[in-house]
Amino acid sequence: MARIAMLGTGLIGMFYTVALQGKRGRDEVTVVYGRDPERTKAFAEKHGVPRWTTEMAEAIAASETDAVVIGLPNHLHKEAVALAVEAKKPVLCTKPLARNAAEAREILEVVEKAGIFHGYLEDLVYTPKTLKAIASVQQGAVGKVLWTRSREAHPGPHSDWFWNKELSGGGAIVDMGCHCIEIGRSFVGKDVRPLEVVCWGDTQVHPIEAEDHAVGLVRYATGAVAQFEVAWTFRGGMDLRDEVSGTEGSIWLNHWLRTGFEVFSSGGPGGYVAEKAESETGWMFPVGDEAAALGYEAMFTDMLDALEAGRPPVETFYDGYVVNAIMDAAYRSMETKRWEPVELEIWRGTEGGEGRAAAAAYDERYDLIKRERMPDGRVKLILKDRSSGEVVQKVEGS
Amino acid sequence: MARIAMLGTGLIGMFYTVALQGKRGRDEVTVVYGRDPERTKAFAEKHGVPRWTTEMAEAIAASETDAVVIGLPNHLHKEAVALAVEAKKPVLCTKPLARNAAEAREILEVVEKAGIFHGYLEDLVYTPKTLKAIASVQQGAVGKVLWTRSREAHPGPHSDWFWNKELSGGGAIVDMGCHCIEIGRSFVGKDVRPLEVVCWGDTQVHPIEAEDHAVGLVRYATGAVAQFEVAWTFRGGMDLRDEVSGTEGSIWLNHWLRTGFEVFSSGGPGGYVAEKAESETGWMFPVGDEAAALGYEAMFTDMLDALEAGRPPVETFYDGYVVNAIMDAAYRSMETKRWEPVELEIWRGTEGGEGRAAAAAYDERYDLIKRERMPDGRVKLILKDRSSGEVVQKVEGS
């Protein structure tokens, strides 16, 4: 059992608390910190949290606090981590770890220097589908990964600070790109070095400074490319999809709008259908168990099991730092309009990649480009003459 | 926290134990009973259960047993419940409650007479999607329920006793129809009386006595019809779908083969893809978190919360009895080839139904049959003359 100090009372603090205390969980949020006393008190009452405070240090240092969960706006992560380190408490921080790689590195170094347990609350890597898909990829179900696509798009976040670049560090990339980048990295392999990024981003709709729409490509040392797509401009609910393409297979995940739950209603029930749904009549696509589908349950299971077992969780502050470094390159690419290198002063994975899959020799003269069965049942080969480069086709048995 | 005696070490015992002990759960299986010592010992070791036995009474009476979970073949439920009653332990029994309504009634009466807490482990009513869909229906999202369809079909069960009519009480209806019937009942309203059943069943493929395929209709007092479809003959994996149709809307649930998780693999990873999947190459449709998707998590949460709170769970032995009574009528209908009444000696819901939705009067002369917008934007009305019965159409504004 873990006793948690929850920092933050917004949507994310609510989701974390529900996930931690939900079902037959053995963990408890024992103190909650918020800036606004009324709101914090209400949060504590609603979720049965015995103690609340508007002093962050108090929540962290409380004797009943076994671990600290940071669910605060991005600009407050560094301060909160520092307080946890001071109190020598394990600390779990929401995504993104920081507003940029420099800040993320500072945060990483302070916890590592102090030897503090740290977890990076990258929930979307932990959705039941994503976990199983990553395991399938690791078992070879799709062969060598060639390309991934991770997309998160909706009509924009619920809280004001997200829309303020000072406080958040950016726009849709900082808000959601961090998810998409880490999902892509998890499919490609987290020990594979991200080399460079090209990114388009624009402020297409809203009267804000930061980008409300962006698409980027991250190129990895194996030659794989991981595509991320983020938007605060999407209409239709929340579009949360991942795709992987490899030499031997493909995976398509749809986490939100098409999960096998389809409702048509001519006149709404008046209730809350799903996070970021846009309407209460017509065809709607709710999600069965939102906290589970978003990965919160499996994430805290890993985090707290890791804490108790004395092992690192799947996602640590180091991962948060790598993601920030990739996002920094994306923002530079938006400015320079070219591929920008990912600057990773700290790199703990492998170097070099694997190059192209070895050409399959067909015989002494030819390499095999493609083998396919034709409608008439015969097999056609497309071959390349290794010396002349000529491409020919040949029907087997003819 | 609840300390559980698990009776049974088959697939269902495994799923129950994983659900009870999974994630950050606070409950524990403290003793497991099985008939085969080797298998029971292996089960205990695999799932970290501290004690195992081949004596059912011992597991139930053990001082560390707070509650008993029955995961045994159908013909053993009555004996196991009797032992729990004797030991005055709360008892949760897998589906179906019994082999027929008479046996179910005996089981119900023995627990009620003893005042023992009892839960009916009807997991498919508890899937995250089903729970949310039932709540939507109760909130009026589809209006008055007119029709439901619940389908469970796969290539047949894993254990031998299912295929033996003596031990199981029947075939696919007893195995899976109980799920489909209770899902339909949950949509129509559990206090609405099931009136009669017509059912087709046949042994189409397997060399067995019992039906391996059946389709039935249950007519309720409100006029709603709940359709159940069960098969041990289905090819393609496990087909687990529900539909509801009401005066104001529709719901379609797909729990298994189309949940937003799609994998193509040219050469399998060698691993376990999903319960009852049929292949390890080509397009496959795994489920993210099987125990959650099948409702085990939410079911035990309700059951054990109810036990602690001193309230009945959503599904009690009484529900199991009603389901058995409906299945009995289905089996009779297979014999007599006609609608058969549902014989419920114990009925605790409402009597009577609601009849047809009141006709909407259009004006003094006509009832409104239908109002529709035509492609050209005008509105067409189809009206019925209340006295002459004549049906006419009228374009508004023309």
Place this chain on the structure above:
Amino acid sequence: MARIAMLGTGLIGMFYTVALQGKRGRDEVTVVYGRDPERTKAFAEKHGVPRWTTEMAEAIAASETDAVVIGLPNHLHKEAVALAVEAKKPVLCTKPLARNAAEAREILEVVEKAGIFHGYLEDLVYTPKTLKAIASVQQGAVGKVLWTRSREAHPGPHSDWFWNKELSGGGAIVDMGCHCIEIGRSFVGKDVRPLEVVCWGDTQVHPIEAEDHAVGLVRYATGAVAQFEVAWTFRGGMDLRDEVSGTEGSIWLNHWLRTGFEVFSSGGPGGYVAEKAESETGWMFPVGDEAAALGYEAMFTDMLDALEAGRPPVETFYDGYVVNAIMDAAYRSMETKRWEPVELEIWRGTEGGEGRAAAAAYDERYDLIKRERMPDGRVKLILKDRSSGEVVQKVEGS
């Protein structure tokens, strides 16, 4: 090239004309008959039909009429066919052929006696998906057919006469059950005798005499069961789905609401989205090419190619008669509340069925019930002792 007399100017006449004259078709509607002069004239102008009339006999007898297409209400089919026979013109009649089997038989006999070419315009058997699925079934893709389900449901027809039992002959069964029954029959095999029907039907919502909702089962001589589901009470658009389940496979068709075309619109474009769509905002599911998706194109291609080639089309008046006989049994079953025989005075298919698939002998003692691969990779067999009937399980290699 065929020159067509189109009888009827309603929705069905419009769809037929668009299909016949659409794209780069070589056929032409050269005369159109309708009861209302204004409407008929407008129809002719809109579709470029050179001649119109309010005299049915004139349209049929016209020198430029090569073939007659009947798109009239059910109670007028017999008269129209008689006029075509009199004029010795090939005749294609919309579905259902008649209001009941007796009337259908009269219609069939009059055309056969006169040796007139006749086609039954059962468009939903001809959708591109259905045609390919039937071909797959015939090639053995699903093995022996065990069960089919065909569903058509929407909020009710557009014209007044459908709602008048006198004119139409019935309700949703006569309107749409004819489609579903012939689709099921096409999957089971059109030469397999339909034996009996059980059917539930009710008037759940509308102030009409006829059923607005029905579900029926047709049992065939091979043991296959074909389920039909029809509703004028469905909310959400038009639900048009078919399923087939066989010993070796399964097919699922969705013709309308989920065809890979998904639109979310916050504020409607003002246009016509799709036949029987219910809204113009929110998530909508249009169909690309409605006339093609509903089978009209492939149907007229078969019909007119057959006429030119002097062969019968896939669907003849005989098929229409069989369908009427099955619907008659369904209506009787609604009254008697039991399975009712299909009374076919004219039967041109095979007699007898195939019985259960032969049991697979495992060895001298056992029949094989099921073979399955377990999660650990081993193969488990479920076997039945032929003499004792005992069911056992055995793990291969153990």
Place this chain on the structure above:
Amino acid sequence: MARIAMLGTGLIGMFYTVALQGKRGRDEVTVVYGRDPERTKAFAEKHGVPRWTTEMAEAIAASETDAVVIGLPNHLHKEAVALAVEAKKPVLCTKPLARNAAEAREILEVVEKAGIFHGYLEDLVYTPKTLKAIASVQQGAVGKVLWTRSREAHPGPHSDWFWNKELSGGGAIVDMGCHCIEIGRSFVGKDVRPLEVVCWGDTQVHPIEAEDHAVGLVRYATGAVAQFEVAWTFRGGMDLRDEVSGTEGSIWLNHWLRTGFEVFSSGGPGGYVAEKAESETGWMFPVGDEAAALGYEAMFTDMLDALEAGRPPVETFYDGYVVNAIMDAAYRSMETKRWEPVELEIWRGTEGGEGRAAAAAYDERYDLIKRERMPDGRVKLILKDRSSGEVVQKVEGS
């Protein structure tokens, strides 16, 4: 009626011929040209083409040739067009128009100078779903278009010349990117200037010179971005999907692998399931009418109707030229690793774009960033102070 000279006997020539002569079409292929006499003769026999030749000029000049359809490898388009111009015959050319923009411009100029009718056979713009989606976008269903995604991916083409960069002009971009680019352009608006392109491409799997995988972004003058994704490395069949995202809505199209046709077969029927399907067992996803689903029917309808009516078709050689110019920029970007301008010496659309959607003023002080309904029913506004830039939130009615 049009009498067609078909140049080419490959897969594309076959699809074109089937589409032209299929169903009840009034057009005919009257002569076919191929380089290989045996194959050409066989093609003519199979498709009922009365005349065949290995002389391209002969086929074009034949007195029975009303129009020429070019279905040849890319490097032969220019020569074929020149011969058609010489013979003063209308000419329809397959995609891409040429190997690069310079060659495309030459082709365009020669037909325009001669005043010859020309059509660009961009079939995927003409699929029934795409046509309807483009019409919806033009009617305003999604508001202002912000982003599009068009994807075509499969395991590689059937003929050898595609794999030879000399003959084809490139790899997957030239083969399929032309489709995706024109689809994106059709959604954004064909009169909107494409400004610049960034593109990643790589040869990931095959022993060839050209790219077998590429992703690019095309930025348009309105600020919209059109994403294209092409791969010869995809496993699982043919992935053919389009998406559009606008200020008021979204569209998702799936043309191939998920169209509402789903088959599971344990042992294949031996037949041809679908173009580029990868297996004949397990779950498969055929397409009902392939020629229609790929747009061939609607394309030739538009082309030949346009020819007869003396109007230009939807897709002309000019469109082919624009697409080639965009592909040229994509190839340059792959080299320079930066955004590259689209060089269009001939531009016939509008100049300038529309900029960001006008900010919605909330009151004298604030702009509205977002309005949303909260779970509790109240409406929350996120506002930006126009002078200070501060972002605040406000709950209406509180």
